[in-house]
Amino acid sequence: MDLNNDGHPDILSGSYSWNERGMAGIFQVLWGQPGGGFKQPTPLQGTDGKPLIILPDDKKTPTLARICTRPTAADWDGDGHIDLVVGNFGGSFYLFKGEGKGKFAPKATKLTSGGKALEVRHHSDPFVIDWDADGDLDLLSGASGGGVHWAENTAGKGKAPTLKPFKAIIASGPKREYGAMLKEADLDGPGSDTRIWVDDINGDGKLDLLVGDSVQLVSPAKGLTEKEYHKQKAAWKVEKDKCIAILSNRKSKKAEKRAAGKKMNNLHNQRKDFEITKSTGYVWLYLQK
């Protein structure tokens, strides 16, 4: 399939937010070109000629529902037009109904399960596919807390989707203490902020999962043994905790707080003397047995 039905594959992306008034993670398309290749991203527009934006009906968290968007394209309602099922920072899911040739209704509707909003805990990451091979399209998602989650569609082929609540088909990874030592060689599965793709990767007729993640690697600075690293970090943490105690104490004098703040900055800069941190993301493959 391609988004505008011109015979050329396109690439669709969400985004964190644009810089216009009012935050919104608009959708961007790299339109496929005749003979291959892509155009630079351009905002995907609704039938009103304006960039598609999730306009949530939840008054409490409107910004979180609009930003950090993640789209997936499929004929969700079976009407022959490609629709968009999109995720966001808040963890909910919205449907933009397709009207053909890359045109979408401007107003999105929230997906529900049993009358309640269908949600993961932040950073919903939808993928639409017939996961259980019963003829209808299911919804899978990554999440901020990690793991892969499946909302089964029980409606049957050709009917408006009816979704069950999410259940994990891949459990969240181990909870790791922030800043604790972690090397690439220690990793044995996805961390947090999972983004997913589903396909038969190895061609055995079974659906597999590709899972992207985020992780912070922490290792001793060059030249330090692990023992030396832990000793230096423990001493550093003692000093940091002293500063935090002063800064968080309402009875601390202004001069004390100023000095503690300055020391915190110095400690922050000293951290690289004993520790290397690297934030990155990996891609993991789960092959179905």
Place this chain on the structure above:
Amino acid sequence: MKTQTLFKTFATLTALGTAAAAYAVDFAPPLMMQANGQPISTESPGYAAPCWADVDGDGKKDLLVGQFAGGKIQVFKNTGDNKLAAGQWLQADGKTAKVPGVW
């Protein structure tokens, strides 16, 4: 950021039997994807967003990995022997494609 090519075909399941209320699958332990012998990773701060699709029209699906930094997308071409070539930034209009709205 999540990327998705729009010519994805829905894979056909052939050996899973009829759908049941307690549908369950079993996976092998996860494998860290590699290309050219090296783990596939993103620039800081991470947020790897994978996509499996044929972007070069050679009939083999490739791995695309979106990332937060710069809104860039790495392409790891499928060399056809269960291996992926070293990553290259996706090009658009002759330069590195950058999705606006991420940093």
